Amino acid sequence: MGFETFVQTFANALVLGSIYAMVAVGLALAFGVMQMANFSHGELFMAGAYVVYVLYSLVGLPFLVAVVAAFPIVALIGMLFERVLFRPTRGNVLSGFMATAGAGFIMQVLVGQQWGVGLMRSVVVPYKGSAEILGAAISWQRLVIIPATIIMVGGLWFFLKKVKAGKGLRACAQDPEAAVLQGISLNKMTSLAMLLSGGFAGVSGALMAPIIPVTPYMGHVYGVTAFIVVIVGGMASIEGAVLAAFILGFIHTFISTVYDSVTATMVGVLFMAIVLVVKPTGLLGNVKV
Amino acid sequence: MSKSNSSSFIWLPVVIVIGLFCFAPQVVSAYRLELLTIFLINVILAQSYRLMTTTGDWTLCHYILMGVGAYATGILAKKFGVPFYAAMPLAAVITVGVSLILALPLSRTIGFAFFIASFALGEFIRHVWLKFHTPFGGARGVNGIPKLEIGQQGDWYFIDFWDSTNFYFFTLIFTVLALLVLYRIDRSRVGNAWKSIYADSELCESIGINVTRYRVLIFCVAGFFAGIAGSLLAYQVGSIDPHNFEMVEMVYLIIWVVVGGVKTYWGPLIGVFSMSLVFELARPLQEWRPLLFGLILILFLVFMPGGLETLLPRIKSFFLGLVGKKEVR
Amino acid sequence: MSFFSVKGLSKHFGGLVANNSIDLDVEKGEIRGVIGPNGAGKTTFFNVVSGFYTPTSGTVEFKGKVISGLHSSKIAKLGAVRTFQRAALFPEFTVLENVIIARHLNADTSLLNAIFRHNTKAEAGNLARSKEIIEFLGLKDEQDNLALNLSHGHQRVLGVAMALATEPELLMLDEPVAGMNSSEKAVMVGLIKKIRDTWGITVLLVEHDMKTVMSLCDKITVLDFGEKLAEGLPEEIINNDKVIEAYLGADDIVA
Numbered sequence: 001m002g003f004e005t006f007v008q009t010f011a012n013a014l015v016l017g018s019i020y021a022m023v024a025v026g027l028a029l030a031f032g033v034m035q036m037a038n039f040s041h042g043e044l045f046m047a048g049a050y051v052v053y054v055l056y057s058l059v060g061l062p063f064l065v066a067v068v069a070a071f072p073i074v075a076l077i078g079m080l081f082e083r084v085l086f087r088p089t090r091g092n093v094l095s096g097f098m099a100t101a102g103a104g105f106i107m108q109v110l111v112g113q114q115w116g117v118g119l120m121r122s123v124v125v126p127y128k129g130s131a132e133i134l135g136a137a138i139s140w141q142r143l144v145i146i147p148a149t150i151i152m153v154g155g156l157w158f159f160l161k162k163v164k165a166g167k168g169l170r171a172c173a174q175d176p177e178a179a180v181l182q183g184i185s186l187n188k189m190t191s192l193a194m195l196l197s198g199g200f201a202g203v204s205g206a207l208m209a210p211i212i213p214v215t216p217y218m219g220h221v222y223g224v225t226a227f228i229v230v231i232v233g234g235m236a237s238i239e240g241a242v243l244a245a246f247i248l249g250f251i252h253t254f255i256s257t258v259y260d261s262v263t264a265t266m267v268g269v270l271f272m273a274i275v276l277v278v279k280p281t282g283l284l285g286n287v288k289v
Numbered sequence: 290m291s292k293s294n295s296s297s298f299i300w301l302p303v304v305i306v307i308g309l310f311c312f313a314p315q316v317v318s319a320y321r322l323e324l325l326t327i328f329l330i331n332v333i334l335a336q337s338y339r340l341m342t343t344t345g346d347w348t349l350c351h352y353i354l355m356g357v358g359a360y361a362t363g364i365l366a367k368k369f370g371v372p373f374y375a376a377m378p379l380a381a382v383i384t385v386g387v388s389l390i391l392a393l394p395l396s397r398t399i400g401f402a403f404f405i406a407s408f409a410l411g412e413f414i415r416h417v418w419l420k421f422h423t424p425f426g427g428a429r430g431v432n433g434i435p436k437l438e439i440g441q442q443g444d445w446y447f448i449d450f451w452d453s454t455n456f457y458f459f460t461l462i463f464t465v466l467a468l469l470v471l472y473r474i475d476r477s478r479v480g481n482a483w484k485s486i487y488a489d490s491e492l493c494e495s496i497g498i499n500v501t502r503y504r505v506l507i508f509c510v511a512g513f514f515a516g517i518a519g520s521l522l523a524y525q526v527g528s529i530d531p532h533n534f535e536m537v538e539m540v541y542l543i544i545w546v547v548v549g550g551v552k553t554y555w556g557p558l559i560g561v562f563s564m565s566l567v568f569e570l571a572r573p574l575q576e577w578r579p580l581l582f583g584l585i586l587i588l589f590l591v592f593m594p595g596g597l598e599t600l601l602p603r604i605k606s607f608f609l610g611l612v613g614k615k616e617v618r
Numbered sequence: 619m620s621f622f623s624v625k626g627l628s629k630h631f632g633g634l635v636a637n638n639s640i641d642l643d644v645e646k647g648e649i650r651g652v653i654g655p656n657g658a659g660k661t662t663f664f665n666v667v668s669g670f671y672t673p674t675s676g677t678v679e680f681k682g683k684v685i686s687g688l689h690s691s692k693i694a695k696l697g698a699v700r701t702f703q704r705a706a707l708f709p710e711f712t713v714l715e716n717v718i719i720a721r722h723l724n725a726d727t728s729l730l731n732a733i734f735r736h737n738t739k740a741e742a743g744n745l746a747r748s749k750e751i752i753e754f755l756g757l758k759d760e761q762d763n764l765a766l767n768l769s770h771g772h773q774r775v776l777g778v779a780m781a782l783a784t785e786p787e788l789l790m791l792d793e794p795v796a797g798m799n800s801s802e803k804a805v806m807v808g809l810i811k812k813i814r815d816t817w818g819i820t821v822l823l824v825e826h827d828m829k830t831v832m833s834l835c836d837k838i839t840v841l842d843f844g845e846k847l848a849e850g851l852p853e854e855i856i857n858n859d860k861v862i863e864a865y866l867g868a869d870d871i872v873a
Contacts, residue, residue, distance in 0.1 A: 037401065037405075084587075084591075085587065085591075088590075088591040089590055089591065089594075092594075093400070093401045094347055094401065094404065095590045095594065097401070097404070098540075098543055098547060098586060098590055099586065099587050099590045099591065101540050101543070101583075101586065102544075102582070102583035102584065102585075102586035102587040102590075103583060103587065104583070105540070105579040105580060105582060105583030105586075106579075106580045106583040106584065108579060109576065109577055109579050109580035109583075110580065112576065113576065113577070117576065220536070224412070227405060227408075228409065231402070231405055231406075231409075260420075262416050262419050262420045263420060265412070265416055266413055266416045266417070266420065269409045269410070269412050269413045269416070270413060272406075272409050273394055273406060273409055273410055273413070276394065276397070276398055276402060276406050277394045277397055280397060280398055280402060470733050473732060473733045473734075473735070474729070474732050474733060477731070477732030477733070477735070478719075478722070478725055478726075478727055478731075478732065478741075479727055479729060479732040480732065481711075481715070481719050482719065482722060482727070484708075485708050485711075485719055488708045488709060488710065489706055489707070489708060491670070491690075491702070491706065492702065492706040492707070492708070492780075493691075494669075494670075494689065494690040494691045494694075495668070495690055495691075495694060495699060495700050495701070495702070495706075495781070496691075496694060496699065496719075496720040496722055496723075496780055496781070496783070496784050497691050497694035497695050497699075497722050497723040497784055498691055498722050499689065499691040499692075500691070506729075510729070
């Protein structure tokens with residue numbers, strides 16, 4: 001691998017790690033607060049990409065507006081998931097997980113029926129051109145993901161540490177019963193967690209829409225990767241999710257470049273299996289799931 | 290520990306159902322008969338998956354284990370010309386071997402982590418099929434798997450398996466045998482040990498049941514039957530590729546057992562039957578079918594978490610409640 | 619060589635020392651009680667000797683064999699079996715089925731037997747022995763009831779029945795009378811004595827209830843702050859100044 005290729009791959013890994021982080025923190029947050037896992041997190045990602053497709057490609061709104069709009073729209077879907085799927089199955093993580101698998105099927109069909117199945121929806125790249133860094137060319141469209149992630153994840157961190165509602169979320173994640181005794185409404189907190197979880201998945205999908213083919217099934221790979229990231233990081237740990245996201249981003253990108261994407265996926269999965277065997281709580285987690 | 294009074298009540302319907310299946314080729318088209326063959330294979334798969342869940346360990350790789358059996362059969366039959374009476378048992382043994390390897394790390398985890406880890410390891414195997422062209426054929430899989438053969442044309446014992454009726458009966462025999470064996474295992478001391486692990490694994494350890502060993506064992510037994518199902522599938526469809534064993538298929542398997550229920554032996558049978566029926570009836574709505582099944586899955590999980598098998602007791606207690614009687618156990 | 623012997627047993631959880639170099643010897647046929655005020659390390663001690671925790675240092679020997687570090691199921695196989703403080707049972711099986719399941723170590727557990735049921739003789743023997751144990755412990759009337767429907771007292775007795783079903787030489791009881799009313803306590807005390815007197819099974823029990831321990835045990839070991847404070851006959855223990863001091867302020871001496 002030459003130096004230019006290395007820089008190129010390194011930058012790509014950072015971008016991919018950023019996207020993984022943005023997708024996975026939502027999953028980790030929801031798991032921490034609800035003790036429930038969303039199988040269709042990838043479909044929320046897909047929904048975000050379709051928001052951009054509709055608002056930017058079809059309606060003609062500015063790309064930035066479409067990306068920002070993806071947050072509330074997909075957040076609403078996340079809240080719907082919480083109300084309809086997670087609340088009735090609360091306490092049974094397998095039931096909730098399978099119910100969201102059903103919801104994923106439903107979303108794929110609805111999107112496919114509305115905007116076509118299997119067609120590659122190309123979203124015109126809004127930020128054209130590329131940046132020259134140490135001799136390697138990295139497209140602006142990809143590069144913009146890194147600051148976006150810093151803003152989003154930084155914002156989440158601020159929200160969880162400094163804002164009252166965010167502190168409530170953390171209290172619920174640590175000890176739901178104690179949180180309820182302090183007057184925190186568990187239902188409100190789970191709803192808020194799924195709202196944020198959906199919003200983050202939506203924005204990530206929106207940012208990726210011009211880069212990868214937009215199809216009803218595009219979310220699957222990202223959903224699966226988000227799960228691997230969250231398990232490696234430690235199910236309920238946001239910091240763990242960010243760390244694992246970049247580890248997986250680097251594993252996937254470098255192995256794809258040197259070998260191929262199938263090998264990259266295999267190594268990623270194997271890495272997760274090893275982490276589970278050696279430290280079943282994940283890298284930074286302390287709860288066994 | 291079966292109660293003798295209930296078993297005589299059960300055997301009559303069982304005989305009737307088997308009779309109906311024997312009679313089916315007389316009335317249905319060749320196409321439908323192939324669907325019925327697939328249905329019988331799915332019955333083995335669902336019932337072995339139900340066995341797996343008796344320890345409380347739901348997996349997401351049962352479909353992959355079926356794939357292992359199918360790939361083993363396909364490669365043995367096509368590349369090495371191994372006859373079915375050797376290929377099928379070999380495929381089952383290979384599947385048990387793979388199950389054993391998977392079970393060793395998996396048995397270190399429980400509950401949701403087990404569920405997810407089983408998915409990850411399953412995906413690993415599927416990617417092995419995708420990656421290695423020899424012997425797995427990469428994304429195109431193994432094609433042109435020879436039909437199984439009993440005798441040559443002219444032998445008095447020759448059976449022509451190009452005729453789908455003959456393969457249907459071949460599958461039927463395996464299905465009935467598998468169901469019988471799984472029934473015996475379910476009602477045996479080993480079966481009860483597994484159910485006990487689900488109820489209280491600490492207590493099991495204290496009375497001398499090695500929980501880890503039994504969790505590995507159940508994974509292998511379930512894998513054996515998944516391997517048999519895969520082997521039959523390979524002979525039935527003639528070509529297999531990694532896309533046959535994707536996550537979506539696993540979700541359908543989960544829908545069967547969720548709809549039927551896993552607490553009793555009969556739940557998964559009810560589940561596969563009713564869902565296969567719905568699947569066929571919904572054939573005209575092909576593109577909408579996943580949506581329908583997604584809805585069914587959600588409705589069952591939310592409104593009837595025990596599955597259809599709990600329907601009869603529920604109706605019973607509802608009517609008993611109407612006349613003001615308490616149900617007596 | 620003692621029948622059951624604990625040597626220098628320590629158990630640490632991170633920086634916390636739950637048990638510190640405890641020695642204890644139990645003779646065959648003895649009923650031994652281990653007591654101590656709350657937080658004295660009784661439960662940890664019990665979990666270590668029964669194989670649920672691995673000791674940080676020290677050993678546990680049973681019939682001259684080191685059992686510390688072994689799986690609980692392996693220890694049960696060697697003939698030392700424990701019960702639980704909670705009502706541990708298989709709720710959706712009947713009382714008789716619970717005891718039969720607990721005959722695991724004495725049964726043919728091969729898959730072939732599961733499928734073909736050829737070993738009917740062993741199973742018939744297990745059934746007979748299970749009924750015998752149930753009758754011995756006075757659960758005969760409850761035999762066909764689901765375990766979840768039993769009273770708390772009966773559930774605890776069922777726990778003992780399941781332990782006995784493994785044919786142990788050493789029975790380790792974790793707070794056998796916890797949560798019982800006085801008549802249930804009396805029944806349990808009677809049963810434990812009967813088990814030792816009739817079947818010669820050695821008993822090691824951890825208990826909070828002083829009155830039960832005093833009336834039941836041949837010898838008593840007192841733990842305090844994770845260490846052995848005193849050991850002796852019940853009358854020696856009750857007059858031991860150190861023990862009285864340890865329990866001072868605690869309201870439950872001879873409660």
